[in-house]
Amino acid sequence: MPDGSLPLDRxxxxxxxILSAEGRIPVAELARRIGLSKTPTxxxxxxxxxxxxxxxxxxxxxxxxxxxxxVAFVELRLSDTREAALRDFNAAVRAIPEVEECHMIAGGFxxxxxxxxxxxxxxxEVMAERISALPHVANSSTFxxxxxxxxxxxxxxx
Numbered sequence: 607m608p609d610g611s612l613p614l615d616r617x618x619x620x621x622x623x624i625l626s627a628e629g630r631i632p633v634a635e636l637a638r639r640i641g642l643s644k645t646p647t648x649x650x651x652x653x654x655x656x657x658x659x660x661x662x663x664x665x666x667x668x669x670x671x672x673x674x675x676x677v678a679f680v681e682l683r684l685s686d687t688r689e690a691a692l693r694d695f696n697a698a699v700r701a702i703p704e705v706e707e708c709h710m711i712a713g714g715f716x717x718x719x720x721x722x723x724x725x726x727x728x729x730x731e732v733m734a735e736r737i738s739a740l741p742h743v744a745n746s747s748t749f750x751x752x753x754x755x756x757x758x759x760x761x762x763x764x
Contacts, residue, residue, distance in 0.1 A: 617642060618659075682740075682745075683715045704721050
């Protein structure tokens with residue numbers, strides 16, 4: 607396909623939907639649930655992995671139980687948006703473990719960060735010592751999340 611995506615049939619989509627919710631499901635159970643035998647299900651799963659659609663498996667952790675309940679979204683504007691400045695910023699932001707997500711934005715600011723910390727005091731320290739010190743940061747605005755209404759990994763295509 608021209609946009610780089612690959613064609614997926616209903617079995618592929620069913621596999622992705624189930625795996626996104628239950629990554630440790632045995633292949634035999636996956637096969638039973640999608641209505642194929644084990645061998646073709648295993649072949650499809652291997653193809654989805656080889657083609658880079660399934661990029662890995664991981665444990666989903668509960669941040670609240672880990673003492674990381676504070677979530678802030680930070681809009682950043684950079685003083686320089688030339689390619690070298692963006693590369694510098696991107697490399698530096700990846701090194702801050704509290705930054706859970708970082709997205710370059712087309713709009714009134716340059717980047718949107720999702721920052722997870724234990725509490726406001728921890729956030730303030732991360733903001734003052736690390737985020738504000740990132741290369742080319744001109745200014746920022748912080749929005750603190752009051753509640754996660756929906757917080758999930760990428761949802762599989764319909």
